[in-house]
Amino acid sequence: xxxxSQHPSRVICKSGTSVKIECRSLDFQATxxxxxxxxxxxxxxxxxxxxxxxKATYEQGVEKDKFLINHASLTLSTLTVTSAHPEDSSFYxxxxxxxxxxxxxxxxxxxxxxxxx
Amino acid sequence: QKEVEQNSGPLSVPEGAIASLNCTYSDRGSQSxxxxxxxxxxxxxxxxxxxxxxxxxxxxxxxxxxxxxxxxSLLIRDSQPSDSATYLxxxxxxxxxxxxxxxxxxxxxxx
Numbered sequence: 001x002x003x004x005s006q007h008p009s010r011v012i013c014k015s016g017t018s019v020k021i022e023c024r025s026l027d028f029q030a031t032x033x034x035x036x037x038x039x040x041x042x043x044x045x046x047x048x049x050x051x052x053x054x055k056a057t058y059e060q061g062v063e064k065d066k067f068l069i070n071h072a073s074l075t076l077s078t079l080t081v082t083s084a085h086p087e088d089s090s091f092y093x094x095x096x097x098x099x100x101x102x103x104x105x106x107x108x109x110x111x112x113x114x115x116x117x
Numbered sequence: 118q119k120e121v122e123q124n125s126g127p128l129s130v131p132e133g134a135i136a137s138l139n140c141t142y143s144d145r146g147s148q149s150x151x152x153x154x155x156x157x158x159x160x161x162x163x164x165x166x167x168x169x170x171x172x173x174x175x176x177x178x179x180x181x182x183x184x185x186x187x188x189x190s191l192l193i194r195d196s197q198p199s200d201s202a203t204y205l206x207x208x209x210x211x212x213x214x215x216x217x218x219x220x221x222x223x224x225x226x227x228x
Binding site for chain 2: 046109
């Protein structure tokens with residue numbers, strides 16, 4: 001149980017284009033999902049908290065107009081990187097908060113490696 | 118001061134030894150703590166969660182929490198080369214709330 005998938009696993013795009021990443025909880029409903037970014041040799045940095053049916057809460061310094069988050073259902077959240085630039089190249093990972101009795105635990109998707117040329 | 122601090126390592130132990138990973142946190146409001154394992158190029162995998170003072174054991178892993186000292190640790194007994202990874206400590210203020218991660222400790226288990 002508590003399986004989270006992400007798609008795509010790897011994407012290469014040209015500068016200025018937009019990229020959408022999907023995060024799905026496969027065997028449980030997730031009212032809350034989280035989006036992280038990880039640069040090489042660094043720890044995970046939380047970008048935003050995504051709540052089903054409401055606006056995402058962004059961390060300080062994260063541009064909400066650049067990183068669009070939609071959580072339209074209890075099993076799907078999407079992150080769209082708009083007008084991507086080389087500095088947006090990173091490992092993007094989502095996590096989903098498990099349901100009872102494991103509501104304190106977050107399970108991570110396999111991640112999406114984004115390379116912007 | 119970082120909210121969650123770990124020694125970056127690398128920590129090197131021989132196969133079969135006990136690996137001890139440590140973590141301190143500054144936010145006294147943190148209630149829940151987690152240890153994740155992350156292999157190179159992969160996403161984190163939850164190993165242990167601990168919410169109350171004391172020890173919690175699961176197989177070869179033991180998590181220890183001391184809220185008075187604001188200290189969390191993870192012991193790995195009978196370390197195996199497959200345990201070689203980066204171990205991330207994370208804390209959370211609220212049930213199911215956002216996680217604050219440490220920078221991770223790289224563990225290398227030598228055959």
